[in-house]
Amino acid sequence: MTVDPGELLLKGLPLPGGSSLLRGLAKLGVTTVADLLTYLPRRYEDRREITPIAELVGGTSATISARVTDLRVEKTWRRGVQRTIATLVDDSGAVDAIWYGRRFIERRLTVGTTIVATGRVKAMGWTKQLEAPEFSPIGGGDQVSAGRIVPIYRLTRGVTALSLRRAVRSLLDQFGPDLVDPLPGSVQSRNGLMPLAEAIEALHWPEEFDLRDAALRRLAFDELLAVQIALVHRSRRRAGGGAFSITPTKTELATIESHILGGLGGASARGKTPWTGDQRRAIDEILGDLATGSPMLRLLQGDVGTGKTAVAFVAAAATAAAGHQSALLAPTELLARQHAATAKRLLAPLGIEVALVLGGTPVAERRAARAAAADGHAALVIGTHALFAEGTQFASLGLVIVDEQHRFGVEERAKLLSKASREPHLLLMTATPIPRTIAQLLYADVASSELRELPSGRQPIRTAIRTSGDLERVWTFVDEEAAAGRQTFVVVPRISDAEADGEPEQGTTFDDDVAEAGATGVEAQAELLRERLPHRRIGVVHGQQRAAERTVAMQAFVAGETDVLVGTTVIEVGVDVPAASVMVILEAERFGLATLHQLRGRVGRGGDKGWCILVSDSDDEVAAARLQAIESTRDGFLLAEQDIALRGEGSVLGTSQSGLPPLRIATLAREEDRAIALVARTEAERLLDQRGEAEGEAALLVQSYARGWPIGRATGAALTESAPV
Structure with missing residues (x-):
């Protein structure tokens, strides 16, 4: 009997962790068996190698096998917080393991028990400590956190690492061998793919890393095949339609x-x-x-201007x-x-x-x-x-x-x-060129025309990298441009100051949840410029303004009623201001290449010289490479290829432009996955008929993908609009 995990809810199943775990998983969008079995570890730790206690090194993570010789609970200077200390001993020495505020540790450990424990080693003078290690009793039958390759998942309140691993292990024990594999056996054998049940097991509990890699390859194939099925369906369905024949004399x-x-x-x-x-x-x-008379489907990629x-x-x-x-x-x-x-x-x-x-x-x-x-x-x-x-x-x-x-x-x-x-x-x-490697895979059904040459009258934009120490000279230059009747954009990465916990706008590369020290917001930067350039008219535009307010601010700038417009990346989209000659991007390291290139294209559109000034104090190597790339070339197509090399296909250059969902497992920045995508294209063309429809085994496969098995429910739902289901 086979089990379709896409139709099985977690609620009602006897999972370790109970209702508290279910509530936490729901916050992560995990409510079905399929959701949990395809919940990807973000990384793995190899906890198979046992380190003698005497050889522990501060600042590293290590796994030890030791006997509990002492267990005690002590008060700390923090009110209401206690710490649990276990003394662990092996043949080479002893070390204390310490947990703060986790009283349940006392119930799970027993003096005399031998455990395998993994944690970070902290040097304390001549002694060392293990900080909040995960552990499992040797021979206790619950070896999910130590002594093996262990999955590390993204967690949330109510979901601990141990409870999540136990829940996954429980599902695999209940349903693993019976999980339905929707991919036809002929496709699996032609491409040397691991059976799905084995792949799901190896995804979470690989015996060796090469088995994990084989599992990821199988799931990447499913993901890319789902994308290619949607593309082939779209292409063949449109080809079968009759459009008006438009033939001007x-x-x-x-x-x-x-x-x-x-x-x-x-x-x-x-x-x-x-x-x-x-x-x-x-x-x-x-x-x-x-x-x-056949419906055109063509992508016109035009570099800025x-x-x-x-x-x-x-x-x-x-x-x-x-x-x-x-x-x-x-x-x-x-x-x-x-x-x-x-x-x-x-x-x-x-x-x-x-x-x-x-x-x-x-x-x-x-x-x-x-x-x-x-x-x-x-x-x-x-x-x-x-x-x-x-x-x-x-x-x-x-x-x-x-x-x-x-x-x-x-x-x-x-x-x-x-x-x-x-x-x-x-x-x-x-206006965001798509890398050729991406276009060949995700736009195989779309004809493409490329515009690279600038029309006569458009002057190349000069790009320069500066530091915050150069800003006084930059603002003097902005003032001189305003005196000559030209305008300036000033772009910052967030709406409000980091100290006020402001949110970054679309196009920035740092984590939304982290308030970055030193980040100046739109309003604060506008106020600084009003003080520095009191005789100039300063406007403000950002994503949290009402649409009407934002439109008024932009129209005032277009009409020449403001000299400097301070904003976030909302100014990026196609706005044409002929008098705008300068683009100043503060903390430029926080933006991706595609965004930087788009912002640069907003100036120099009226025949005057255009200037793009990238201001950054970052010493991050990848960020520096991005800025050097944007400074060295004005070719958006070349920058798109470099962007892929620096940060993967990303949300701008990847599947989002094709109208398809983001990839969870495969990354088209990786040559191996691009090869898989090409093979998946061939298989998709075999699976669908000339009308782009699926029948028999192919129909069952498409229906399974639409339910999110094994590609993930969000991906399946997004593909439903494009696929023959």
Whole structure:
């Protein structure tokens, strides 16, 4: 009889730790047998090697085998806190083990018992102590914490290391041999994979580290196969749909490009090529896709300032010429307004009406925009999440353009696509280049166009690394730029001061739970600048402001009503301020490469020289490597590859951009896992039919993945939107 752990609740099972453990596990999102069996150790400790007491070294962790010769409880200077002291003896000497505030230790230890204990050694002059060691009696039948390779888990209140290990051991003893293995045997044998029951056992209780590695390889294969099944399903399902065939005539296309280039000022009287080579190639690729009648799925990767929006507007104008509509989805109202203003300037001469649909606009204005979309008068409809609403409908939606596409989930994009009578063409845009190694695996079903060249008139941005000791000169430079009519962004990593326990904004690399000493918040930095530059207008923007307040602050900066804008990474997304020439990033070591590159791209967009000043006092080697990388190159694609080498695929460069969940076990920064992903792609193509559907064994596998077994419930739930379940 096989057991599906995804359908078994922990509640009601006879687990060590009882209701207290269940409440603690629930805080960790662990409520089913599958959840607990796939709860990954964060590391392992090898406690098999026994160290003689005489050879213990202070400042290290060690495992000893010793007899308890004395046990006592003493008061401490801290009120209400007692300490338990056990004297442990082996053939080489004696050592005291000390636990503070853990009275249960006295009940678990007995004088005369021989135990295996593991803990950190603390040197106390000529003597040594073991600090709060974990222990198990030798021959006691409960060898879960000592004398073996031991899993170390992330814990929470109510869940101790011992209770969690005992609970996992209990489940494996009850269900281990009977755990259902959804992966077809033919797939396992072709790829030399460990059976699932053995893998789960070795994940938690490996006899050797090579068995742990084999277990992780099996689970990484399941995880990557689930991702590839979703991708193959998406690709084959879209390929089977019929989209509008959009084929502008040569005359129409020449008129479209002429008006857009004229509006951009791109055509030079001296005969320079109006489009960059990359833009020309991308336009031709997109128009080729639109002409086929098969739904386009293309990713337009444009490094900062390379002209993605102009390319997208050519596609929208071509769609309008064919009698159909386009929708452009933007992540913020400010960016949507910016796109709408640009679109009206470039496309109005072509007779293309642009409608702007925003949740924050007056009701009458929003109603008029939706009416123009519904009756077809608006050939280009631009908006934010308001485009998903039932009240927004289209007469003939042929093309969907998603800007900063990684900020929208698969389900959100699907809502917009569902508003078309036929499968619409889909153009995804991102200014965060995706490393080629990632794109080959997670975007195998997506055609890609890359923009690397800067259009004429854009000057390269100069980047410099400075320390806090240089800030006086930096602020003098900012003052000089303001005197010349140019503006400055100042970015800090958190909203409020660390001393006030402020939270970091998205894009920072340090732990949200740790208040970092010396971190200056937005408000405090703005106040410092008001004192240093009293004659300059200082604005503030951050994620905890109300959306309307944030929009007002950004619009004031765009309009030139403030000289310096102090903010967090909320300024990163696509905002275009032609007069902004300087980007100062304080404590720059706290940001990832992708974020630093995006922030740098916010300046130098109006023809003036742009400057990015990275301020850091950190001596961390990885942080220094990030800053040196951003200083040495302006190539976002190269930086994306370096980012992977420095910190893995990350939340920006990894699965989140593909609309798929983060990987828990596999990491595409590791060559071995990339090889597994390629094999998983081949297996996914075998498992699904030409319509992208799963039948027989494949259907059972997909259903098991959707329930989270053995890939984790959160991953399974996220894949449900994309997979054939």
